[in-house]
Amino acid sequence: xxxxxxxxxxxxxxxxxxxxxxxxxxxxxxxxxxxxxxxxxxxxxxxxxxxxxxxxxxxxxxxxxxxxxxxxxxxxxxxxxxxxxxxxxxxxxxxxxxxxxxxxxxxxxxxxxxxxxxxxxxxxxxxxxxxxxxxxxxxxxxxxxxxxxxxxxxxxxxxxxxxxxxxxxxxxxxxxxxxxxxxxxxxxxxxxxxxxxxxxxxxxxxxxxxxxxxxxxxxxxxxxxxxxxxxxxxxxxxxxxxxxxxxxxxxxxxxxxxxxxxxxxxxxxxxxxxxxxxxxxxxxxxxxxxxxxxxxxxxxxxxxxxxxxxxxxxxxxxxxxxxxxxxxxxxxxxxxxxxxxxxxxxxxxxxxxxxxxxxxxxxxxxxxxxxxxxxxxxxxx
Amino acid sequence: xxxxxxxxxxxxxxxxxxxxxxxxxxxxxxxxxxxxxxxxxxxxxxxxxxxxxxxxxxxxxxxxxxxxxxxxxxxxxxxxxxxxxxxxxxxxxxxxxxxxxxxxxxxxxxxxxxxxxxxxxxxxxxxxxxxxxxxxxxxxxxxxxxxxxxxxxxxxxxxxxxxxxxxxxxxxxxxxxxxxxxxxxxxxxxxxxxxxxxxxxxxxxxxxxxxxxxxxxxxxxxxxxxxxxxxxxxxxxxxxxxxxxxxxxxxxxxxxxxxxxxxxxxxxxxxxxxxxxxxxxxxxxxxxxxxxxxxxxxxxxxxxxxxxxxxxxxxxxxxxxxxxxxxxxxxxxxxxxxxxxxxxxxxxxxxxxxxxxxxxxxxxxxxxxxxxxxxxxxx
Numbered sequence: 105x106x107x108x109x110x111x112x113x114x115x116x117x118x119x120x121x122x123x124x125x126x127x128x129x130x131x132x133x134x135x136x137x138x139x140x141x142x143x144x145x146x147x148x149x150x151x152x153x154x155x156x157x158x159x160x161x162x163x164x165x166x167x168x169x170x171x172x173x174x175x176x177x178x179x180x181x182x183x184x185x186x187x188x189x190x191x192x193x194x195x196x197x198x199x200x201x202x203x204x205x206x207x208x209x210x211x212x213x214x215x216x217x218x219x220x221x222x223x224x225x226x227x228x229x230x231x232x233x234x235x236x237x238x239x240x241x242x243x244x245x246x247x248x249x250x251x252x253x254x255x256x257x258x259x260x261x262x263x264x265x266x267x268x269x270x271x272x273x274x275x276x277x278x279x280x281x282x283x284x285x286x287x288x289x290x291x292x293x294x295x296x297x298x299x300x301x302x303x304x305x306x307x308x309x310x311x312x313x314x315x316x317x318x319x320x321x322x323x324x325x326x327x328x329x330x331x332x333x334x335x336x337x338x339x340x341x342x343x344x345x346x347x348x349x350x351x352x353x354x355x356x357x358x359x360x361x362x363x364x365x366x367x368x369x370x371x372x373x374x375x376x377x378x379x380x381x382x383x384x385x386x387x388x389x390x391x392x393x394x395x396x397x398x399x400x401x402x403x404x405x406x407x408x409x410x411x412x413x414x415x416x417x418x419x420x421x422x423x424x425x426x427x428x429x430x431x432x433x434x435x436x437x438x439x440x441x442x443x444x445x446x447x448x449x450x451x452x453x454x455x456x457x458x459x460x461x462x463x464x465x466x467x468x469x470x471x472x473x474x475x476x477x478x479x480x481x482x483x484x485x
Numbered sequence: 486x487x488x489x490x491x492x493x494x495x496x497x498x499x500x501x502x503x504x505x506x507x508x509x510x511x512x513x514x515x516x517x518x519x520x521x522x523x524x525x526x527x528x529x530x531x532x533x534x535x536x537x538x539x540x541x542x543x544x545x546x547x548x549x550x551x552x553x554x555x556x557x558x559x560x561x562x563x564x565x566x567x568x569x570x571x572x573x574x575x576x577x578x579x580x581x582x583x584x585x586x587x588x589x590x591x592x593x594x595x596x597x598x599x600x601x602x603x604x605x606x607x608x609x610x611x612x613x614x615x616x617x618x619x620x621x622x623x624x625x626x627x628x629x630x631x632x633x634x635x636x637x638x639x640x641x642x643x644x645x646x647x648x649x650x651x652x653x654x655x656x657x658x659x660x661x662x663x664x665x666x667x668x669x670x671x672x673x674x675x676x677x678x679x680x681x682x683x684x685x686x687x688x689x690x691x692x693x694x695x696x697x698x699x700x701x702x703x704x705x706x707x708x709x710x711x712x713x714x715x716x717x718x719x720x721x722x723x724x725x726x727x728x729x730x731x732x733x734x735x736x737x738x739x740x741x742x743x744x745x746x747x748x749x750x751x752x753x754x755x756x757x758x759x760x761x762x763x764x765x766x767x768x769x770x771x772x773x774x775x776x777x778x779x780x781x782x783x784x785x786x787x788x789x790x791x792x793x794x795x796x797x798x799x800x801x802x803x804x805x806x807x808x809x810x811x812x813x814x815x816x817x818x819x820x821x822x823x824x825x826x827x828x829x830x831x832x833x834x835x836x837x838x839x840x841x842x843x844x845x846x847x848x849x850x851x852x853x854x855x856x857x858x859x860x861x862x863x864x
Contacts (some may be wrong), residue, residue, distance in 0.1 A: 146711070229825065232754065234755060234824045234825060235754075235755050235756075235824065236755035236756045236757075239755065239756070239757075258825070259825045265530050302829050302831075303829065303830040303831070304829055304830065305828050305830070305835050305838070305839070306828070307828075336769075371618065372614065373617055373618040373621070374618045374621075377560070381851060430554055431817075435813075437853075438687075438842060438846075439737055439846070439850065439851070441617060442616050442617065442846055442850060443611065443640070443641045443846055443847065445683075445846070446686055446687050446688070446842065447684045447685060447686055447694075448684075448685035448686070449684075449685070453686075453687050455838070456687065456842070457687070460817075460828065460838070461825075461828050462821065463821065464820075464821070464824055464825055464827070464828055465825065468821065469821070470765050470821075470822060473765075
């Protein structure tokens, strides 16, 4: 086993760390307050190649491996989890279905534009279909060489900034997994509208929207995979997505630990730095240990994916462990900061809000446990 | 043992619940968003006797017991945790030390209007460099004839920007350490007093948390509260009772989050049935309910001990430690049960989650409660 990063991985990590410190960090608190992200920053992210991270070099992307991708997401998240989730969704669930299941013509037309920074989004959840994704009701009615999509999608990250939407919909009146299909829908398709932007606890600079589809007509060529492959497309995409969210949580967690150690080195209580108080040191130990264990799990899942090996269970474990560890670490970071941690003058207040969603989206912790348990029983039962 | 509430306690709880549901619940989300102090509702709370609940009637209070105070605090906080802390500070941290340590003249001048809710109070202990280490007071008090002159800064002062009367702790002689600390009653109309800034907070956003400056504030000597050098004892004994108030606030937040989660679990359908049918959700509800009930018993026991005139410091610390950590746990699980909806400001659990987090920080962090409890057990 080799636990070292290769040259490319180290280089990307360091470059992104510099970029994030220079271009994103000064804006992060303001973006959270405004619940917005300046277009100038998005443009810099485009120029930096962030929207093409996982796309093949031949299509204008950077073609990085999953480990590098994870390290990039971790670095972005340590500064702004909202920026990170935009990049994550674009590079994983928003584009992966096209790369994996799109026709050659579709890939050739769309992927280079995505890699250049035309933003992608992923539309699965609905008001009545969250953890139970198969309960989705958005209809895809076949009409000659077109489908007509009608329904309402919720919790769409990048909802208002996206140019491309991967949409899951089903044969009208059907139930179950087998009649769900996946499609690529473009922003200018008549009938597609972005209804409202959610007012959220955290990740406030990332736009989470309701996307309405009112008899949106798309060519059959925009179907991803065969008829009935939709659920498979979504689940495959989410396997990769979960690795990204694990690294997002790890980035927030690392920022929490760094902020706490820094604060405790300056804060004096009972005549000494908090560094010297045993219970504070114990907190640091647990925070660091939990993050480290989760990070190894996430790196392992990324490695499996790059090896082309099955990684559904490991990706779910990585997401579960990393998001729960980061939740714990953020909570302790607020506690170490005391009253200051409850105010917006300190970044940990934002981290605490941002990290909470990582246990919810792209599969709640409860869903990760279902996925893991299913694998464990299959292997050992 | 008798776990039953008296007729009067039930009536007080009902009155608080009615008020909270009618006057607070409909506005709490907006006050949170806009950081708006619920001035009109605080005035009404005073008229109902909720701002001086435990103060004897002769001093303008309602003369109720601590158990009733816990019940009322819980109901108010379940609807609006910000209003809960405004109420807790006035009752526990301002009225109580005035009643306990004040002279007759101080009681008539300050306690009566505070207990009636005609004036609002605040408690000024924390400083930028004195949090959990509260004895490290940098605010100074210098005697000048028949006045004391106060200089310094106070931090994280609940009600700070709206208060009329402050209980202020200050150091008279650093060489004496905590024995040099005195307590004073200070009017905010005093010259040299200023509200420097209001904190932008994660939660309890309708309650103002202010940084206050004392720049040569002259306080008449007869507004010294308690004996010479007794300031730290006044501060600590006051916090013993304050902790019952914050435990009750945590109970209210926990109750609101638990009730919201139960009702959501019964109506939200996934996989063809209400999510309440899933064992994973049932066990969450079971753990949430158990921690809530245990918190409630600890808090009521601390209150009952205080009512009986027994020592209650350790029990109050235990109640605060357990109820506050349970409130965060319960609110966190409520968010999880709500899924994405729990992350959205359209559902109240998003606010409960943010509000709950402060309860294990202020009026003594969980770490400070553990110091108190261990101090009792290892004595």
